[in-house]
Amino acid sequence: MGGKTMERDRLDDAMAVLEDMLEKGFPLSVVAFNSVIAACSRLGMGDLDGAQSLWNEMEGRGISPDVVAFSAFINGLSKAGLMEEAYNMFLDMSRKGFVPNNFVYNSLIGGFCYCGKLSDALRQGRMKSAIDMFMDMFRTGLTPDIITYNTLIGGYCKAFDMVRADEFLYKMYASGWEPDITTYNIRMHGFCSSRKINRAVMILDELVSRGVVPDTVTYNTMMNGVCVDILDRAMILTAKLLKLSFLPNVVTANVLLSQFCRQGMPEKALMWGRRLSQFSFCFDEITYKILDRAYQYARRS
Structure with missing residues (x-):
């Protein structure tokens, strides 16, 4: 703001x-x-x-x-x-x-892909327009960049068409582009939204193994997952990053801890609170309130 x-x-x-x-x-x-x-x-x-x-x-x-x-x-x-x-x-x-450049084409492709809440039929029509613009780039001698591919992958994820999203991931690889944190975040969000949590977890594991540094969007995407496994992995990843002197946003950590409480697992919130404190993570007032609430819940259970 x-x-x-x-x-x-x-x-x-x-x-x-x-x-x-x-x-x-x-x-x-x-x-x-x-x-x-x-x-x-x-x-x-x-x-x-x-x-x-x-x-x-x-x-x-x-x-x-x-x-x-x-x-x-x-x-x-x-x-x-x-x-x-x-x-x-x-x-x-x-x-x-x-002569339109990549910025112009990426703007148009992004507009067609992320055009708000639309019916399935209209969404498919807009995605076809996005693909037409993508193909037109080749005809005019332009080379789609990682922004182009990420945008198209995101458009298909938003349409819950994960098969087509993966197709454009393979096209990205074939064109010599490596996925960046945006690519991973888009795909994780797409699979979480499609209730394919195991695929989202696999992407999270791949992200870590390839040495890609997560960001706040990564944490929020994992937090919004519907299974505890993703929360566990999110906090494990947080601990790893703290060892590497990467400090996640305290707001995100608070949401993750709070999510354990909401799902009826105050013990996990307390456990991760202790782990974070071992790495000198800077809690704020909200963190302490969440952990105090978790402690009260744990005592009553």
Whole structure:
């Protein structure tokens, strides 16, 4: 939230400067508009009207958008799920002689893959559009990158089509890309959401064996699993990382400990509390409250 607020403040300042320059009749180039259009697009749906107004102002002054302007606006429209508008701008960009780059294609593919809650039929149609964009990258001489593959894997995971998600994992390998933490997190979340917990656990084990460093998303994904085995593995992984001087987010550790209590296993919460303390893990007030509650539950059972 804080980062969003700071970006909003910077956008307001930049918009004020640009409006002042427009009022005073200073000559402006596309560069002057680009940063403000990009900022509007990053902030999402609520600021796309501002981006559109700037776009119209720019064209009205005879200033032609460049690839940076097109890329920023397409990205904003795609993030907002306005895929018809994003795709039309993509076509306009191509008609005007600009060659879309990986950023543009990844924005469109991401928009088609993560377009909110849709019916199965519409989801399949959007995924087909994402694949069409993926194939178009090859036709234009571009090479899909790890962001492209992760996005497509995530799209199929969101559609609960884990078979197709795995197919794109194999395509990623065949193209010379190694899975990163984002790839692992996406697939773990997909299998947990599909109630295929054993597959999620296998991915967790693979992640550790390959030396990939987990992040907060990894912990939260494991915490949201429906079986205790994942919680155990999450805490084992936490202990291993503490030995390596990697400190997980205390909020995540609190949620994991609390989850043991919710599932009727206060003894496990207390056991892991003791283990974490052995590694000088910095508990906060909430941690102590969780462990105190676990102690009270354990005494009554």
